[in-house]
Amino acid sequence: MANVNTDRPAHLHHHFATSEQQFDAAKMGMWLFLVTEILLFSGMFVAYTVFRVWHPEVFAQSSELLDWRMGGLNTIILLASSFTVALAIHFAQKNNKKALILNLGLTFFFALCFLVVKYFEYASKFEHGVFPGAAFDPHGVSHGVDYALYNVPFARQFFSIYFVMTGIHGLHVLIGMGLFTWITIGAVKGKYSSEYYTPIENCGLYWHLVDIIWIFLFPLLYLI
């Protein structure tokens, strides 16, 4: 307290010596957090692998019920959003506030599009009784597909894993939208500059992880 340095920028917390130290610490913390996210999903990937190895035909057949066009569309949407969030960081570094806000807004919009597509996918499944767990009871015909044919042993496991994995992934997309709302408000208020853009960088890292998990989910669930 004796030597309060008046040159310290407003964003620098009292327990850090320099902005670089604060930035490095925040970024390392984010990377470690991403490690925990990967391990969280790895449990589900292991469950998927185990059941797929045991029941390969059921998994191959069940995945036909998932619409690869919708999944593919969502893949493109997420890739685009990863691009816009990378641009947002770039424009934050360039002190271009207008482009920063535009790209954050676009990222939010893509995230919303992803969830809308996911909503229609889920709805088309629920409509035909494809639920996770005990309520699993495929029935009805749509687009020439007889859902009842897919009511075989262990199809329930496939769809349980599908709903749990995409559900938890969707939750992460929702959290991402919350984060982007928060940093967009900060950006409008002018909190960020080339001197300080840590939250944007870290939200970007988080968003890339959400993207890359989908990159694994899409082929495993929809394509093979």
Place this chain on the structure above:
Amino acid sequence: MTESPTGTVNYLNHTKTIKSWLLTLDHKRIGIMYLVAVSLAFLAGGILAMMVRVELMAPEEIIMGADAYNQTFTLHAVLMIFAFIIPAIPAVMGNFVLPIQIGAKDVAFPRLNLASFYIYLIGAVVALSALLVGRVDGGWTFYTPYSTSIGDGILFITMGVFIMGFSSILTGLNFVVTVHKMRAPGMTWNRLPLFVWSIYATGIVQVLATPVIGITVLLLFLEKTLQIGIFDPALGGDPVLFQHFFWFYSHPAVYIMILPAFGIISDLMGAFSRTRVAGYRFVALSSVAIAFLGCLVWGHHMFVSGQSAVSSVIFSLLTFLIGIPTGVKVINWVTTMYRGSVQLKTPMLYAIAFLFTFSIGGFTGIMLGVLALDVHLHDTYFVVAHFHYVMMGGNVIAALGGLHYWWPKMTGKEFNEPLGKIAAFLVFVGFNLTFIPQFIMGTQGMPRRYYTYLPEYQSYHLWSTYGSWVLGAGLFLIMFYLLASLFKGKKAGLNTWGALSLEWTHTTTPPDHHNFTELPVVTRGAYDFHLARHLFEDGKEVSEVASSSAE
């Protein structure tokens, strides 16, 4: 700022409102709040354990029936493991001491630190609310399909565990980043106190293993609510998969519990032997080695669960490997005492007790890792005794040593040393008396988790229960004199024990709100007692005596 009656301003009295405590970002205050919370969890879990021991004094019903017994030991385990042992050393002493030991003003993420405390509290409350909802029994491992067949209480317990897991991750993450990024100038990795090394290794395990228990209990939750059919064999699921998931976390979790204890013991050995800790680098890196190997041995809990023989052999071999870094530590601690001049103060008594109790726990662990022997000993009291020798004889005894060691620094008050020694003696005797009979009856086939037993085991159970009373008396004595010291204790000096890590040499007692009046520049290791003649006077650095007396 207000002046306290004693004239010093410190982290305890620089602000006084309740709000300033509840919303504090100060790692020291958060450590104290954790201390209160985990102590209450320990008290509750301990009372449940005493109830279990009383019931086991005779084969027939004494104070509770089979049903109540099953719920009591389950709640004892869940409370002790998730609400007490896992946060105990890292969140209490790690929070209080680690930033000061590395010369930092605070942990890297103070707000996250406070959040982790409240997340822990919420998790504990959610887990305990299971009591109101319905019966939860079958032990802390929640094995399927039994766990999905009992009442809804299991939903609350698993969600509580999930939430407390978040808290554990945030604590571990915070410490790993803090050790990497917040060290004072000159505080190189080779100068870190060994307590810091062990909390660092613990943090890595917390970050790597805890998310897996998160997804496991989440899937268990969904199995119970939606019947997703992943774990329940009646629905086509695989209960062994649950066991793999569960132990993938819960075995490393054992190292989350014991690694911080190793750190405290290393610090105590150095401080009270008045010499450098022998093999400093080996002791430091063996923590990291244990953290790494500990993530690869989960299958030794499943030798009789139907995993393949090849897996069992590999897991058994990996389990033996952990004995190496652990042995490195024990041998170096003994060497430290041999080379130093040992001062038998209360904290050191716990460190020496630890050498006995933990070594017994460690060796019996190796025995349980032997495939053929494990088939005989699996699910007997031998496992119960082994587990308690590692957890209580390891973690709790080290935590008590650490609590006594840092108590004067934390509170500014000295506790009653003769009472401390008597209590340490009671704890050591009581603990061994409780669990040695359990080893013996385990080898004779007494199965765990039963409220009744064959009459020939009764004498062992009686001795075990008497031991638990001695142990309980010791623990209550500690509670009594520590609380009494807050009101009547002598004012503690700057460096109660003459130790050399920064919390003793570079800050006031109790520490200043900002830890240091000026940022320390470190020029020596934490155990460089051999430099004493040149640099130190009564354990204080000459240059610092001047600055600290100016308070």
